[in-house]
Amino acid sequence: MSVKVEIINIGDEIVSGEILNTNGFTLAQSLSSAGYEVIAITTIGDDKSLIKVSLDTALRRADFLIVTGGLGPTIDDRTNEAVADALNLPLIPNPDVLEYMRAYLKEKGLKPEYEKMVLIPKGAEPIGLEFRACGFKLIYENKYLYFLPGVPDQMAKILRHQVMPELSSTFPGVSSKITTTLNAFGLDEVQIASRMRDILRSFPNVKILSLPQFPEIRLLLSSRDSNELDIVKKKIKERLGLYIFGEGDETLPVVVGRLLRLRGLKIATAESITGGLISDLITNVPGSSEYFERGVIAYSNRAKTEILNVPQRAIDEEGAVSEVVARYMAEGIKRIAKTDLGIAVTGYAGPTAGPEARVGTVYIGLSAPQGTKVKMYFFEESRERIKLLTATNALDWIRRYCLDDTFIYSN
Amino acid sequence: MSVKVEIINIGDEIVSGEILNTNGFTLAQSLSSAGYEVIAITTIGDDKSLIKVSLDTALRRADFLIVTGGLGPTIDDRTNEAVADALNLPLIPNPDVLEYMRAYLKEKGLKPEYEKMVLIPKGAEPIGLEFRACGFKLIYENKYLYFLPGVPDQMAKILRHQVMPELSSTFPGVSSKITTTLNAFGLDEVQIASRMRDILRSFPNVKILSLPQFPEIRLLLSSRDSNELDIVKKKIKERLGLYIFGEGDETLPVVVGRLLRLRGLKIATAESITGGLISDLITNVPGSSEYFERGVIAYSNRAKTEILNVPQRAIDEEGAVSEVVARYMAEGIKRIAKTDLGIAVTGYAGPTAGPEARVGTVYIGLSAPQGTKVKMYFFEESRERIKLLTATNALDWIRRYCLDDTFIYSN
Structure with missing residues (x-):
């Protein structure tokens, strides 16, 4: 059974790009995963004729509608009038809303100038008063129409506690979709x-x-x-x-962490081009201190020789961005940190490069008990993307090694 | 002069709430601040008849349209066909797109099975090929229609470099709002x-x-x-x-870099809790190798004593997350890197902590020629947010020090 819904989000601040329309997203997500078919999400300003047109269109193709925004007390808020116009229903003061508003205004010490909010289309039933919002719902030509406030927190609460339960009893035949996610890296x-x-x-x-x-x-x-x-x-x-x-939600660093733990391996990092991004990603995972021992960001050549014992001669002869330097870095960090694995990256992220290699050239090295593997990559991307690609490939190397340690001998 | 635009975002993944419609937001923001009046943002799935209806409606009320998504090579992508249908234009292969696609497929070693992407409505002109995207534009009944890819990065680039400049010559009378951005940190x-x-x-x-x-x-x-x-x-x-x-676009690391360069200062980092995030942020800035010498991620206590010469006794007596250890780390990294400044952070990002401090406890230390400043913070946030707050505060310390070196004596 397919039940169709349209979402209409009303607000000048959304169409003008001043704020992100999170209500549309929250609604689409909740309704879609509950099994309803979201046909369209329409975002319009507080404009009576646009509201009318959008309601007309939506009513023709959906079984129910959820409209947010434009219910407030200011003169910009025109949803109630537009609805009354579009559906040809008179606006009448609702006693429940009136009672709520009087108490609210008294509490806030405000003058009774918000009377407009108590006018809702005839036949409509107020919703959300318990969440301090003046929404309403109505049934029109067998379609269910929900009008919710634009404030995201209020909207989400009313949706969750009132609208979703009501919908599931109104449309008992709807079954939720089952979803699953697979996460890939290395192919486009x-x-x-x-x-x-x-x-x-x-x-x-x-x-x-x-x-x-x-x-x-x-x-x-x-x-x-x-x-x-x-x-x-x-x-x-x-x-x-x-x-x-x-x-599912598994990120590459989470997977790498799980595998390192499973294999009982400790790792240390020696980064140049990525400037700490690899270790930052690794340490985003709770519990990473169990397998991540230390990291060195050997940005200068002096740091490479002093901390990682990369021979000065190797840098002079081959350049800092070279296979041999990546190898020395990976082996150096493994040795000084006394870990099972040492991963190293060196390269040029731009805008400038050295004489030995172009911007985008990257060497990744992985040192393991079986030996050390080094490979060159060339990434034609922006500085930050070159860093991210390098770091992700380095993490992927660790993953592939943990799954099969002959990875160290592969090309 | 009011020029009206409608935005249509096409994609099953957006209406089903699987991803947030950032394209709608980017477009609304750019177009609105350039002075165009955004009438509506319509989000629909990859459905030919819905695309047709939305195009019809939009064409009736807007001066130009920007449509995103549904241009890809998969069978879900139906925008080209729907446009051809709606506007009653035949789809014809475009030689420029064909040439681009052939080169692309050859490069990727793929079979020529993506021919569908080369079919664009008659009279349309391809756009975005230089950004590896197959968009197109066409003029229909004096309305300007732009069809852009749904991938946010590509969309944003084409919008900025091609669509916005074209629009401003098409509609010369539109006066943009003048906007300026100030970036703040440290107040809510x-x-x-x-x-x-x-x-x-x-x-x-x-x-x-x-x-x-x-x-x-x-x-x-x-x-x-x-x-x-x-x-x-x-x-x-x-x-x-x-x-x-x-x-404007100035990020904190960019400002820090500019100030370090201006003052002729070099810096090195000693990170524990942030795991490399500080150095990652610093090295996102082009040219950072001029002032960033090295970083150490002393995640284990052994790394703290071995590389940074933090006395084991200090760790035993005060704990790794303590004022004295932060001080030793900052002074240690400054000494071994022979830099003007050393910045250090230690803390617990959770979920677990040591006996000496709760999750969220952070010490920042800055060692400078004038002395060393250390201060405790407590951040009640998630693991990643604690890392980010710590790194941002550390960068802000460097900024404030560069602006006024008595910062080192302040509280």
Whole structure:
């Protein structure tokens, strides 16, 4: 059973881009995951004729409507009048709202100038008074219309405690969608899409969204059939193999932390180009002190030689951004920190570079008991993105090593 | 002269609340501050008939339209077809897009299966190819229609570098609002509002929005009167004093970098709780290698004693999270890096803490030629927010020291 809903968010401050429309997002999220089909989210200013048109359009295609904003006491707030106009209903003072408003104004020591808020369309029922808001709902031509305040906190409370429970008794046949997320790194959207194409074709009832979150990609799978969802998930995991690093909310640093703990390995970092980003990501994970021993940001050449014992000669002959320096850094940090693993990165994030390599050149080194692996990358991106790509690849190296320590011998 | 625009954002992932519609916000903000009147922001799924209806409605009331999303290579992406349908234009392959796509697919080693992206409505002109995106624009019944990709980064770049300049030559009569931004740290929204109240009352034509970007607050001032704007800006800067750290796009690390360079000072970092976040922020700034010498992430106690020469006794007696250890760390990193300044942080970000201090306890230390200052903070926030608050305060210490080196003696 498909029940359709439209969301209308009213407010000059939203269309003018002064504030982000979080109400639309909260509503879309809550309604969609409860199984309702959100057709459209329309954002308009406090303009009577636009409100009228939007209501008309929405009423034609949705089973129920949720409208936020424009219910306040100021002259900008025109939702009540627009609704009365659009639905051809008179505005009448509501005794419950009146009682609430009188108490409220008295409490605040304000003059009774907010009378306009007590006028709601005939047949409407006030909602949200217990959350200090003057919303209302009404049934019009068998459609359910909810008018909620624009203040996000109030809106969210009324939605959760009043509207959602009411909807589920009004539309008892609606079943929530089941969703699951796979997190990928190392392939781009197009590469992922081309590898999944036949799976998608065979299971048309499972919907897959790919959401890029640079440099990672989240694959959001949803279906009403949990069996099919499981099959598709399994197939995609097989197909994408090690490119899938986690599920759900799992971030790459969380996965890396779990694997290091599982394997009983400790790590230390020697960063140049990333300037501390790798260790920052690692230490965002609660409990990381169990496997992260220390980090060194050897930004200057002097730091590379003094702390990590990179030979000055190697820097002079090959340059700070070179395979040999990355190797010395990885082996150096492993040795001085007495950890199982040492990960190192050196490169040029721009805007300037040294004579030995161009901006975007990066070397990653991983030193492990089995040996040291070093590889060159070239990233054609902005400074911050080069840093993030480098750090993410370094974390991915650690993950892949933990899963299979022959990684150290791979290309 | 009022020029009206409608924004249509297309994407199943937006109506279903899976991702926040940041494109709508970016567009509303840019267009509105450039002086265009944003009538509506409509968000719909990848549904041909809804796209058609929304285009029809928008074309009736706006002078130009900006549509995002649904241009990709997957079968979900239906914008091109829907546009062709709605405007009754045939889809024809565009030679420029074809050439771009062939090069792209070759580079990625993919089969030529994305031909659909090269089909754009007859008369349309491709845009965004230089940003690796296949958007297009067309003029229909004297209305300007821009179709941009849904990926926020690409969308924002094309908007800024191509669409906005074109619009300003298409609609030369539109006068933009003049806006300016002041960036504050160290006061909360309510504190800032109460300090600015009388200024706001005296200048009703200047609008001020405070946009919290944890842990900083951006104050967005706008007016059509540049004189008034300048006066208000000056008054707010006077009133908030050192709490304003920068203007416009200036981030705190950029300001810190500028001041360190101006004063000819070099710095090194010794981080525990922040795990590299301070140095990561510092090194996000191009040219930071001129003033950032090195960083140490002394996460373990062994790292604190071995690299920074914090006496083991100090850790045993006072705990790793203590004033004395923060002092040793700041002085240690300054000494070993031979820099002018050493900044150090130690604390507990949670979920666990040691016996000497609760989660949220942080010590910041700054060692300078004049001496060493250490201060305790307590942040009641999540792990990542505690890290960010600590790092931001540390950067703010460096800024305040550079502006006035008696900061080292202040409380």
